[in-house]
Amino acid sequence: MASKRQTGSASNVSGTGAVRARNQARILDAAEAVFAVHGYRGGSLSAIAQTAGLARANLLYYFKSKRGLYVALLERTMARWNDLLEEIDVNDEPAQVLSAFIRAKLALVRQYPQASRLFAGEVLQGAPMLQDYLRGPLRSWIDARAAVLSGWIERGQIDARVDPHALIFLIWSTTQHYADYEAQVLALTGREALTDDDERRIGDFLCHMVLAGCGLTGRQAPDSDA
Numbered sequence: 001m002a003s004k005r006q007t008g009s010a011s012n013v014s015g016t017g018a019v020r021a022r023n024q025a026r027i028l029d030a031a032e033a034v035f036a037v038h039g040y041r042g043g044s045l046s047a048i049a050q051t052a053g054l055a056r057a058n059l060l061y062y063f064k065s066k067r068g069l070y071v072a073l074l075e076r077t078m079a080r081w082n083d084l085l086e087e088i089d090v091n092d093e094p095a096q097v098l099s100a101f102i103r104a105k106l107a108l109v110r111q112y113p114q115a116s117r118l119f120a121g122e123v124l125q126g127a128p129m130l131q132d133y134l135r136g137p138l139r140s141w142i143d144a145r146a147a148v149l150s151g152w153i154e155r156g157q158i159d160a161r162v163d164p165h166a167l168i169f170l171i172w173s174t175t176q177h178y179a180d181y182e183a184q185v186l187a188l189t190g191r192e193a194l195t196d197d198d199e200r201r202i203g204d205f206l207c208h209m210v211l212a213g214c215g216l217t218g219r220q221a222p223d224s225d226a
Contacts, residue, residue, distance in 0.1 A: 024062050027052050031073050036114035039121075040070055071129050074122055077115040078133075080108055081172070082141055090151035094158055095216045102171055102204045102210060109179040110199060116179035141167060159215035167214070174206055 030052035034043040045066050050057040063069035084104045088097050111117045127134055146164035153160055178185055178194065186192065194202075211217055 018213065020062070022055070023058070027054065027059055027062055027069070028073050028076055029091075031069050032112075032114055032118065035070065035073065035118055040066075040201075045069070067129060071133070073115070074119055074130055075133055077112070077119045078138060080112070080115075081105060082138075086147050088145065088148050089150050090155075092148075094149075094152045094214065095211055098171070098210055098214065098216070099207045102175060102206050104198055105171065105175040106203050106206070110178055110194065113179035113182060116176050120176065120180045157216075161211070162214050171206075171210065177203065 007053070027048065031043070031048045034048045034051055037043075039046070045059060046056055048069070049059045052059065059069075063072060063154060085097070092098070122128075122130060124125050142165065145168060149158065149167060150162035152158040153164070182194075187196070191198070208217075
């Protein structure tokens with residue numbers, strides 16, 4: 001009987017955790033939609049709660065303030081991007097890692113353009129609400145990824161002239177451009193929207209340029225969708 005009680009308790013905890021995760025994701029999605037239209041100042045907790053289909057009190061149960069919710073939303077955006085390089089190791093093949101990162105990042109900014117623009121807007125204002133995150137967890141994360149790139153350079157797998165941090169910044173900026181400056185891209189190319197074929201073509205070009213700059217020309221992993 002004791003075993004059954006313990007199993008039931010564990011199941012309840014697991015179920016509660018799943019409900020919490022779903023509700024938090026639901027609130028963050030609603031916040032993204034509201035902040036994208038009204039900005040941080042104009043986006044109210046009441047509007048976010050209404051969009052999420054939850055009572056305002058329920059929203060505050062998970063996020064104690066509008067600032068806390070906004071920061072959590074921005075951090076979720078970075079977590080999505082960072083997850084693409086989370087497990088890289090110096091023993092991995094540089095061309096495959098960089099190609100996969102570029103293509104996956106392009107796919108993410110197309111899937112979540114509002115999130116990318118919100119993050120860019122925050123940074124353009126000096127990132128007043130993200131300083132702790134940028135100087136703490138994100139700095140540690142990028143330093144660790146740069147260390148892997150440095151290892152590839154030391155092994156002669158990447159051109160010694162490559163700056164590891166600058167390479168990561170380059171990939172971030174070139175991929176996010178297609179969300180942050182989407183209106184400009186569409187107007188200048190005469191398109192209503194970017195297609196999957198456009199994404200593949202852009203990915204091919206960016207992979208070519210980045211890998212060539214790293215001395216990896218001819219070693220690019222093929223696009224799995226091609």
